[in-house]
Amino acid sequence: MFDKSVYINRRKQLIDKMSGGLVLILGNEEAPANYPSNTYKFRQDSSFLYFFGLNMPGFAGLMDADSGEVCLYGNDVDMDDIIWMGPQPSVKDLAASVGVTCSAPFCKLAEALKEAISQGRKIHFLPPYRYHNMLLLEDLLGIHHSLIKNYSSLELIKAVVALRSVKEACEIEQINLACNIGYEMHVAAMKHALPGQKEQYIAGLIEGIAASYGSLVSFPVILSQNGETLHNHDHSKTLTVGRMMLTDAGAENNMNYCSDFTRTVPVGGRFDQRQKDVYNIVLACNNKAMEIARPGVTYQYVHLEVCKVLAQGLKDLGLMKGDVNAAVAAGAHALFMPHGLGHMMGLDVHDMEDLGQIYVGYDDETRPINQFGTSSLRMGRKLQPGFVVTDEPGCYFIPALIDQWREQGLHKEFLVYDKIETYKDFGGIRLEDDILITENGCKCMGDHRAPITVEEVENTING
Structure with missing residues (x-):
C-alpha cells in the first residue's frame, strides 16, 4: 500500500x-x-x-x-x-x-x-x-x-x-515498475521466436516471468503467428520461418498497476523485405504518436494523424492510392487498422473501463466518431499531464475483411485490391508502448524501451 x-x-x-x-x-x-x-x-x-x-x-x-x-x-x-x-x-x-x-x-x-x-x-x-x-x-x-x-x-x-x-507521482513509479516487468517478458518472447517453438511455451514463459515478481499478467496473453487476428488467444501453433510472431502482453505488479506492450518479430530472427517494409510503416506510426502527443491535444487527433502516416506508407507500397487525407476521412485505412490508437492505463490495463468508456475516453468536447475502425478508439479526449495511454498502431491483412470489402466495392478509389490480394498471407503487425503525458510532450514508460527497430529486434533474437 x-x-x-x-x-x-x-x-x-x-x-x-x-x-x-x-x-x-x-x-x-x-x-x-x-x-x-x-x-x-x-x-x-x-x-x-x-x-x-x-x-x-x-x-x-x-x-x-x-x-x-x-x-x-x-x-x-x-x-x-x-x-x-x-x-x-x-x-x-x-x-x-x-x-x-x-x-x-x-x-x-x-x-x-x-x-x-x-x-x-x-x-x-x-x-x-x-x-x-x-x-x-x-x-x-x-x-x-x-x-x-x-x-x-x-x-x-x-x-x-x-x-x-491523472496519475500521481507514486502511481507513475508503480506503472514504471510494471513496465520493467513487461520489458523482461517481451525480450524473453523475442529470444524464443524460433522455428519449431510452440506458441504455448512462449506464452507460458512470459506469464511465468510476471508471476516470478509476485504479479499477474495484466490481461490474458495474446501471442500468435496469426497476428491478423487482433486478440488471438489461441497458442496452439508451432512457429514457422516466414511468419511473424505478435506478442501483446503486460504485467500487473503487486500494487496492481499495469503495463501493456506489443511487439511483432520475425520467426527465426530476420525480416524479409516485405515484412520490413510494412513493419517500418507501423514503427513510423508509433513514433508519430509520441512526436505529437502532448497536453491540450486530443488523442482522437493523434489517432487520425497516425492513420495518415499509415495510409501514406501503404500508398508508397502501392496498396493504397489517391489523396491520403481524403482516404483517412473516408475510413479507407481501417481495412488495415480496424482499431483505435490506444486507451488509458493505470490500475486497470483498460483503465476504468468498468465505469463506462464514454466517460473515460471522451467528454462533452470530444465525442466518438461513428466510423468503422475509428469508432473503436477507446481514448479520444484532450490529453493532460499525468495521463498514461497506450500508443499501439497496427497494420493487418485480414482475408475475410479484404474479401468482404472487395465484394462490396468499398473505397475502390483508395484501395488497390489486386495488390492487396498478394498480402493475404501476410498476417499482422502491432507495435505498442505505454506513454506518460508530460508538461511539454510525452515519454515512454519504463526504464528501457523494449527493442523496436528492425535492427534491435533482429539483434535481440539472434543474440
Missing part, C-alpha cells in the same frame, strides 16, 4: 467533488473456479484499491459526502481462518492503516444504508461488473440486480474518472 496520507487525500478529493449523500465503494469477493474453496487468484476492485488500498476480499467503504465521515466495513477472522491463513490484522487495524478511524462488521453496512434511505438521502455507487456485487447491491438497496447498473451514480462515475485519470 501507499502511505495512508495518499488514501486520506484521495477520499477527501472525492468527497469535495460530490454534491452530497453517501458514497458506497464495494470491494470484491473471492471467485470460485470450479468449487467454492478453489478460487481464482483474487483481484480487488480497482476503485476500492484507489480509495482504500486494501487488497483482500470482503470489504466495503462508505463515505458521507455531507459530513466527511468515512467507515470501513468488514469482518474479523475467526479461528478457522487463522488455522488456514495464519494470524490476520483486525478490521480496525486495517482501517487505521489507510487512515480510516471508523470500522464495523459487514452486516452493519445494510443498517447504515437502510437508515440513509429512510432519510431520503442519495446513495452513490459505481456500476458493478461482478455478479456477486450486483446481488449484494440488490440486498442492500432493494433494486433488482438486472436493473442495478441503471441506478449507478453518474456524478460519482465522473468524479472517480476525474481523479484516477
Whole structure:
C-alpha cells in the first residue's frame, strides 16, 4: 500500500467533488473456479484499491459526502481462518492503516444504508461488473440486480474518472515498475521466436516471468503467428520461418498497476523485405504518436494523424492510392487498422473501463466518431499531464475483411485490391508502448524501451 496520507487525500478529493449523500465503494469477493474453496487468484476492485488500498476480499467503504465521515466495513477472522491463513490484522487495524478511524462488521453496512434511505438521502455507487456485487447491491438497496447498473451514480462515475485519470507521482513509479516487468517478458518472447517453438511455451514463459515478481499478467496473453487476428488467444501453433510472431502482453505488479506492450518479430530472427517494409510503416506510426502527443491535444487527433502516416506508407507500397487525407476521412485505412490508437492505463490495463468508456475516453468536447475502425478508439479526449495511454498502431491483412470489402466495392478509389490480394498471407503487425503525458510532450514508460527497430529486434533474437 501507499502511505495512508495518499488514501486520506484521495477520499477527501472525492468527497469535495460530490454534491452530497453517501458514497458506497464495494470491494470484491473471492471467485470460485470450479468449487467454492478453489478460487481464482483474487483481484480487488480497482476503485476500492484507489480509495482504500486494501487488497483482500470482503470489504466495503462508505463515505458521507455531507459530513466527511468515512467507515470501513468488514469482518474479523475467526479461528478457522487463522488455522488456514495464519494470524490476520483486525478490521480496525486495517482501517487505521489507510487512515480510516471508523470500522464495523459487514452486516452493519445494510443498517447504515437502510437508515440513509429512510432519510431520503442519495446513495452513490459505481456500476458493478461482478455478479456477486450486483446481488449484494440488490440486498442492500432493494433494486433488482438486472436493473442495478441503471441506478449507478453518474456524478460519482465522473468524479472517480476525474481523479484516477491523472496519475500521481507514486502511481507513475508503480506503472514504471510494471513496465520493467513487461520489458523482461517481451525480450524473453523475442529470444524464443524460433522455428519449431510452440506458441504455448512462449506464452507460458512470459506469464511465468510476471508471476516470478509476485504479479499477474495484466490481461490474458495474446501471442500468435496469426497476428491478423487482433486478440488471438489461441497458442496452439508451432512457429514457422516466414511468419511473424505478435506478442501483446503486460504485467500487473503487486500494487496492481499495469503495463501493456506489443511487439511483432520475425520467426527465426530476420525480416524479409516485405515484412520490413510494412513493419517500418507501423514503427513510423508509433513514433508519430509520441512526436505529437502532448497536453491540450486530443488523442482522437493523434489517432487520425497516425492513420495518415499509415495510409501514406501503404500508398508508397502501392496498396493504397489517391489523396491520403481524403482516404483517412473516408475510413479507407481501417481495412488495415480496424482499431483505435490506444486507451488509458493505470490500475486497470483498460483503465476504468468498468465505469463506462464514454466517460473515460471522451467528454462533452470530444465525442466518438461513428466510423468503422475509428469508432473503436477507446481514448479520444484532450490529453493532460499525468495521463498514461497506450500508443499501439497496427497494420493487418485480414482475408475475410479484404474479401468482404472487395465484394462490396468499398473505397475502390483508395484501395488497390489486386495488390492487396498478394498480402493475404501476410498476417499482422502491432507495435505498442505505454506513454506518460508530460508538461511539454510525452515519454515512454519504463526504464528501457523494449527493442523496436528492425535492427534491435533482429539483434535481440539472434543474440
